[in-house]
Amino acid sequence: MAKKLLFQFDTDPTPSVFDSVVAYDGGADHVTGIGDVNTENVLAMVDGCIYTRGNKKDTAIFVGGGSLEEGEKVFLAVKKRFFAGFRVSAMFDSNGSNTTAAAAVANIANVCSPKRKKAVVLGGTGPVGQRAAALLSKEGSDVFITSRSIDKANTVCQGINKRFDVDCKALPGGTHDERCNAIVDASIVVATGASGVVLLNEEDWSTNPTIEVLCDANAMPPLGIAGIEMNDKAKIRNGKKTFGSIGFGGLKISVHRACISKLFETNDLCLDAEEIYSIAKSML
Numbered sequence: 001m002a003k004k005l006l007f008q009f010d011t012d013p014t015p016s017v018f019d020s021v022v023a024y025d026g027g028a029d030h031v032t033g034i035g036d037v038n039t040e041n042v043l044a045m046v047d048g049c050i051y052t053r054g055n056k057k058d059t060a061i062f063v064g065g066g067s068l069e070e071g072e073k074v075f076l077a078v079k080k081r082f083f084a085g086f087r088v089s090a091m092f093d094s095n096g097s098n099t100t101a102a103a104a105v106a107n108i109a110n111v112c113s114p115k116r117k118k119a120v121v122l123g124g125t126g127p128v129g130q131r132a133a134a135l136l137s138k139e140g141s142d143v144f145i146t147s148r149s150i151d152k153a154n155t156v157c158q159g160i161n162k163r164f165d166v167d168c169k170a171l172p173g174g175t176h177d178e179r180c181n182a183i184v185d186a187s188i189v190v191a192t193g194a195s196g197v198v199l200l201n202e203e204d205w206s207t208n209p210t211i212e213v214l215c216d217a218n219a220m221p222p223l224g225i226a227g228i229e230m231n232d233k234a235k236i237r238n239g240k241k242t243f244g245s246i247g248f249g250g251l252k253i254s255v256h257r258a259c260i261s262k263l264f265e266t267n268d269l270c271l272d273a274e275e276i277y278s279i280a281k282s283m284l
Contacts, residue, residue, distance in 0.1 A: 011065030026260025101131035123193025146173025191224030202227030
């Protein structure tokens with residue numbers, strides 16, 4: 001029986017150990033991690049994947065790394081290299097952005113209908129924040145992204161809106177008062193800021209009458225939203241349902257493994273945010 005080979009194309013100098021471990025747990029027989037992958041050197045690597053085996057479903061590609069922007073470029077280059085039957089299945093998950101955001105939003109949508117509700121992604125200009133904003137928008141939420149730099153938030157929103165055909169909007173979030181103003185009338189609040197930075201105090205949200213769900217993606221204390229615990233999984237706090245990074249992280253790992261497994265079922269699967277989110281929702 002042919003071995004299931006996964007080629008991990010990482011835009012960082014050192015391929016992610018986390019992604020390698022999950023790949024093995026997802027069913028890959030052998031994982032080859034390659035660092036410093038870019039849009040030019042990846043082409044020969046793709047050729048090696050698509051021209052060497054008759055049963056192409058036993059070879060797959062995973063694109064990762066710390067940069068969402070660079071990863072998107074590499075993933076696009078990978079897909080453009082495919083033609084006719086010369087293709088293998090591929091997955092994109094730079095910085096865990098797709099699997100983490102998919103797990104978070106799927107959990108939110110499981111306890112609260114996001115449609116036509118205001119959702120605020122605090123510190124949302126990073127990889128996970130961008131994907132969470134996109135997925136919430138696709139679910140029908142009116143999404144706002146905050147950042148210390150309103151210019152950066154506007155640029156990020158433009159990119160998300162172009163990629164996903166949505167209408168995310170930017171709000172200033174550099175000060176405590178700006179973040180408190182941002183969540184006024186919000187139903188959903190997601191924190192995806194830098195580790196160790198508190199974005200909201202508990203008193204900022206505990207008495208807010210419109211908030212239904214809060215989700216914090218930070219895995220390092222202190223969390224971005226004070227009053228939430230990492231293990232929270234639809235935990236009722238101050239009359240709102242809360243999720244911490246470990247609380248929804250179990251689904252993230254399960255989704256990541258499931259995606260790896262699916263790569264070896266066919267040779268023409270491409271898993272990006274939308275497809276990964278669909279898998280996440282099906283697992284709840």
